[in-house]
Amino acid sequence: MSQPGGRTELSDEEARGVVERIRPRFDQYASKYDERKYPRKIYDDLICAFSAPTNVSGEDIRGAMLWKLGHLGKKRIPSQHESLILRIQECWQDLSPAATGPTVEAFNRIAAVGGRHAYITVCFLLHLLRPSEVPIIDQFNFRAMNHYFAEARPGWRSKNRPSTFGDLETLSSFLSAIKRAWKFADPSSVPSERGLDRFLMMRGKALKSHKAPPPKITGAELPVAAPAIRSTGSRVSVGGGSISLPYGGSGATFQVGTLIQHLKESGRRYIIQGQAECRFSTHRKPQSLDFWLRRNFARNPDTKQAVNDVIHQLVSTGFFEAGEFPCPDSGRLCKGIRLIRSG
Secondary structure (H helix, E strand, O other), X not given: OOOOOOOOOOOHHHHHHHHHHHHHHHHHHHOOOOOOOOOHHHHHHHHHHXXXXXXXXXXXXXXXXXXXXXOOOOOOOXXXXXXXXXXXXXXXXXXXXXXXXXXXXXXXXXXXXXXXXXHHHHHHHHHHHOOOOOOXXXXXXXXXXXXXXXXXXXXXXXXXXXXXXXXHHHHHHHHHHHHHHHHHHOHHHOOOHHHHHHHHHHHHHHHHHOOOOOOOOOOOOOOOOOOOOOOOOOOOOOOOOEEEOOOOOOOOEEEHHHHHHHHHHHOXXXXXXXXXXXXXXXXXXXXXXXXXXXXXXXXXXXXXOOOHHHHHHHHHOOOEEEEEEEOOOOOOEEEEEEEOOOO
């Protein structure tokens, strides 16, 4: 999934960056989860039934597989799925002891019965047997996980679909890292693992529906990054152009490429606006656009710089979009801009 020999776990810093990307969109996507197609009560009943593996009935197995495959309430079930259900039912008494052995051994035992095309179902049955250890996995949450890995770690190579026990371990590690980082950022709003699964599933579906992702900047298109010094010349249009600072002093500007480079170095794709009526020495948001502009480009750093006009200029370049994002300094949602086109 990553480069050969590469890490398949998020570092603490990477996890914090992913949480910063997820939090502003969490409710937007999690709320799209279809509880009618995947009823919570049936899932809860399945968790209870599979907690005693030797007592699991054929109907429990059928209900579990129909729930995961999205077939509940359907009059006709694909024949290959009916065959899979029957195979699992017939072999369950031999499989149930797997609930007490090593997880990888349990995976292999169930997979041997399910076959190589039943990966998602095999993993779901393993989840029902060990809900606190094994996450639900499917092509959608797997796609979303890879999306966030790629944003956090340039060069990450994704698989189209999960297919191995290692993929399941990677998702489990990813979810654990996200929950730890979220607890650090805002302990009061840490979602449950089921909540994260709902979010990732719907985020993954949205990613699949994007036929044409935003174009990436090539080396030729990338705005030239100017040195981090105070600019006194007239506005120049180079690459993404230069942005004027209405309160920066005569002719004060900065290059768009400089900001893009700053974001890359910060490890985030966004920066909060952070404009404040205060002296530079008492600025309380040192990771904001206002602080960065004051420090590097304003003739008078005691005057706010990230005013709305500057935000409008940046958005108009096509490299950024406006929105609300977690402030790295306060943890609260604040107005800012996010990089939407980057190499």
